[in-house]
Structures are given as structure tokens and as C-alpha cells.
Amino acid sequence: MINTEEFVIRLQKVIDHYGESASSFAEKIGVQRSSISHILSGRNKPSLDFVLKVLASFPDVELYWLLNGKGHFPSEEKHPEVATVSKVRTTTENETGAKTAVKTNLGIQDKSIERIVIFYTDGSFKNFEDS
Structure with a gap:
């Protein structure tokens, strides 16, 4: 009630x-x-x-x-986890397959990925560019 x-x-x-x-x-x-x-x-x-x-x-x-009253308003935006992207990259056979899997997980359709940047908590980052 x-x-x-x-x-x-x-x-x-x-x-x-x-x-x-x-x-x-x-x-x-x-x-x-x-x-x-x-x-x-x-x-x-x-x-x-x-x-x-x-x-x-x-x-x-x-x-x-x-x-x-339990929970949040407005609801907190849900971001894809870095672990999910890493898992996708390690389970694919080649670079093209990895990009396709990442695009599917992120809900991106009919667009090509130019670059993916992963930011770490220590301030460093890793840049993945389409070559």
C-alpha cells in the first residue's frame, strides 16, 4: 500500500x-x-x-x-560497462568482427565506428582507431 x-x-x-x-x-x-x-x-x-x-x-x-520513494528520479542514465566492451573484443575473431559486436552492444546501427577511447580511473586512456 x-x-x-x-x-x-x-x-x-x-x-x-x-x-x-x-x-x-x-x-x-x-x-x-x-x-x-x-x-x-x-x-x-x-x-x-x-x-x-x-x-x-x-x-x-x-x-x-x-x-x-525508493530509487532515483530522474532515473540514472545507464552506460555500457567497459568490461562488456573488453569481453566483446576478446571473444571476436578479427578487428571487423569486434567492431560489429561493439556496435551491436551499444545499440548503434547503420554507422561505422571511427574511434573508441577507454578512460581508466588513474587518468590514462587507450585509443582504438579505425585503420
């Missing part, structure tokens, strides 16, 4: 973060303005459908954060 008062505070943070008014927020998630007003005033509790519409319209909002 969620704490409605705390949910309202988090919902207001979402609305403020995106610079929306209650009306424009309602329009973006596809609910009536009165639904937002009733939830923000504490008159009504948010329905599952309402929560799902918020999550679908604003991908930076994490479900657990919105419901119970």
Missing part, C-alpha cells in the same frame, strides 16, 4: 521537473485534468492505470521511486 501524501509529493516533483502545468501533464499522460487535481489534493488515490500512464509518458520516472 502506498502512502498517498508522499506519492503526491513525488508526482508534483515529476510535474515540476518537466516544467508542466497540471493541465499539460494530464494531457501528456492521457487523463482528464480533474484526475490530476483530485490526486494532487488527496481526494483520490492514484489508480494502477494512472501510474502506468505516467511511466509510459515519462521514461525517466522509475516505478519504485514513484510508488514508494
